[in-house]
C-alpha cells in the first residue's frame with residue numbers, strides 16, 4: 001500500500017534532511033571555543049587546507065616558523081585574531097625575532113588583513129631612511145612614549161609605522177636584524193584616540209572562502225552531494241541539482257533565486273590561486289620535457305662513439321642546441337627579432353672588455369660600450385644573475401624582453417650565453433643618464449620643458465611595460481640613473497625586466513625586496529609584494545628629483561630629511577611646495593609656470609601615497625603630465641605672441 005503524502009509534507013521532510021546533513025563536517029569545539037568550518041583541527045573534520053591546532057582546549061595557529069594563540073574567531077566575516085608576540089624580558093626584541101616574525105605560508109588560504117596597523121621598534125638607521133613612516137611625528141613614537149611596557153624601546157631611537165593597503169594579500173610581519181627587532185600590531189586602530197583607549201596588541205587574519213570538500217568515493221559525501229571529477233583528477237563533493245554550496249556554513253543549501261553572493265563564492269581568491277598553481281605546474285612539465293629530450297640526445301651521442309666521433313657529434317649537438325635556442329629566441333617576433341651573439345663577436349665588439357670601454361656598473365653587473373661588425377654601437381651588459389636560472393630560462397626571458405619595443409625603452413638587441421655569465425646587448429644611448437644631468441654640477445642644468453618631456457617619455461615607457469607588454473613587466477628599479485637620454489634629449493628607460501631574469505617566482509611574493517634605497521615602495525619594503533604601483537611609487541620619487549634637482553637619499557641634508565620623500569612631504573604639509581623647487585627653474589618663471597610646477601609636484605605626491613590603491617596608474621600619470629605640458633605650451637605661445 002502506498003501512502004500519498006500531501007506535497008507540503010514532502011517539502012518539509014526534504015528541508016529537514018537538508019538541514020541535518022552536511023557535506024563538510026565541522027570540527028568539534030576546542031575546549032569551549034567553537035571551531036567553524038572550514039578550520040580543521042583534525043584529519044576527519046573541516047577542510048584540510050585550513051589547518052589549525054587544538055592544544056589542551058586552546059586554539060593555536062602555526063605559521064611557517066612559529067605558533068600563536070588564537071584569541072577570537074568571527075566565522076561570518078572569516079576573520080580571526082592571534083596574539084602579538086611578546087618582548088623578551090628587558091629588551092626591545094620580540095620572542096619571534098629569532099624566526100623573523102610572522103611569516104605565513106603563501107600557498108595556504110590565510111592572509112593578514114588590512115585592518116592591522118603595525119608599529120615597528122628598534123629599527124636600523126637604514127630602515128628609518130628607506131621607509132617613509134618613520135619621522136619623529138610617526139604614531140609609533142606616541143605609543144612608545146605613552147605605554148609603560150615600551151620603556152626599553154624608548155632607549156633605541158628609530159621606529160616606524162605601517163598600515164597595509166587593502167588590495168594585496170599580506171603574508172608577513174617580518175622583523176630582521178637589518179630592519180627592526182620588534183613590532184606591535186593593532187586591529188582597527190583609531191589613531192585619534194589616546195593610547196590608553198587603544199586595543200590590546202593583536203594580529204587579525206582572514207581565510208579565503210573554502211571550496212567544496214574533496215572526496216575519494218561517494219561515501220565521503222552525504223546525500224546532498226555527488227562525488228565528481230572536477231578537473232585534473234581532483235574529485236569534489238558537488239552539490240546536487242537545486243542545491244548550492246554555502247561556504248560560510250560549509251553545506252549544500254537550497255539554491256534560492258537571487259542569491260547575491262554566489263559569484264563571490266565561486267570567484268574566491270583561493271580557487272583562483274589553485275588554478276594558477278595548476279597552470280604553473282603545467283608550464284614546469286612542458287619545460288622539463290623539452291629540457292630532457294635535448295639532454296637525452298646529447299648523452300646518447302656521447303656514449304656510442306669514439307673520442308673523434310664524439311667530438312664531431314658533440315659539435316652537431318651543440319649546433320642543434322644552439323639552433324633550438326635560436327628558435328626559442330626568435331619565435332614569434334617580428335622584424336626586430338632578437339639575436340644570439342657568439343662570445344667571439346662580443347669580445348671583438350668590446351675589444352675584449354677593455355676597461356676604457358666601461359660605461360658603468362649597476363646592480364646587475366658592468367656595462368661596456370662596443371661596436372658590432374656592422375658598425376652599430378651597442379652597450380654590452382654582463383648580467384650577474386647568480387645561478388637561479390638555467391640558460392634556457394634566461395633565453396626565454398630575453399625573448400620576451402626583445403619583443404618589448406617602444407621608443408622610450410632602451411632596446412634589447414640580443415644576448416650571448418656562451419661565456420660564464422650571460423651578456424645582454426642593448427642599443428647604445430649616447431647622452432648619459434638623467435642622474436648625471438640633474439646632479440652633475442659641470443653639466444648645463446635641464447630646462448623646465450626638457451624636464452617635462454623626460455618625465456612624460458619615462459611615463460610612456462613605463463605605461464607600455466605595465467599595460468601593453470605581455471606578460472606585463474614591472475621594472476622594479478626605476479631611478480634617475482636608469483633613465484638614459486639620447487642625442488635629442490629624449491628619455492629611454494633602461495634595465496627593465498632584469499629582475500625577471502634573476503627570479504623565477506610567478507607569485508609576485510619575493511623573498512627579499514629588491515630596488516634602490518630612496519626609491520623603494522614602502523608597501524613593497526614591508527610586505528614584499530610587487531605590483532605596477534611599486535613602479536609608480538619609484539616614479540614619484542623620480543618626479544621629485546626632477547622638480548627639486550635633489551638626490552633621493554642625501555646624507556648632507558638634516559637627519560630627518562635624508563629621504564627626499566619624507567623631506568618634500570613635510571614641506572608640502574607646511575604648504576611650502578614652491579620652496580623646494582629647483583631655484584634655476586623658478587628664476588624667470590611666470591606665475592602660470594610656477595602653477596604648472598606645483599601641479600607637477602602634487603602629481604608626484606599622489607604617486608607617493610602610502611596606500612598603493614590610492615596611487616594613479618602609469619597611464620593616468622602620463623595623461624596628467626600631458627596636461628601640465630599643455631599649460632606650459634600655452635604660456636610659450638603667449639610669450640611669442642607678445
Ligand SMILES: *[C@@H]1O[C@H](CO)[C@@H](O)[C@H](O)[C@H]1NC(C)=O
Nearest residue numbers: 091092093122152156177181
Ligand atoms: C635592538 O635590536 C638588536 C638586534 O637587532 C638587539 O641586539 C638590541 O639589544 C636591541 N635593543 C634593545 C634596547 O633591546
Ligand SMILES: *[C@@H]1O[C@H](CO)[C@@H](O)[C@H](O)[C@H]1NC(C)=O
Nearest residue numbers: 064065066098099100101103
Ligand atoms: C622558517 O621556515 C622555513 C620553512 O619551514 C625555513 O626555510 C626557514 O629557514 C625558517 N626561517 C627561520 C628564520 O627560522
Ligand SMILES: *[C@@H]1O[C@H](CO)[C@@H](O)[C@H](O)[C@H]1NC(C)=O
Nearest residue numbers: 048049063064105106107108
Ligand atoms: C606550504 O603549504 C603547502 C600546501 O599545504 C605545503 O605543501 C608546503 O610544504 C608548505 N610550505 C612550508 C614551507 O611549510
Ligand SMILES: *[C@@H]1O[C@H](CO)[C@@H](O)[C@H](O)[C@H]1NC(C)=O
Nearest residue numbers: 188189190191192193194197
Ligand atoms: C575615532 O575616534 C574619534 C574620537 O573619539 C571619533 O570622533 C571618530 O569617530 C573615531 N573614528 C572612527 C573611524 O571610529
Ligand SMILES: *[C@@H]1O[C@H](CO)[C@@H](O)[C@H](O)[C@H]1NC(C)=O
Nearest residue numbers: 261262263264265266267268
Ligand atoms: C568570476 O570573475 C570573472 C572575471 O572577473 C567573471 O568573468 C566571471 O563571470 C565570474 N564568475 C562568476 C561565477 O561570477
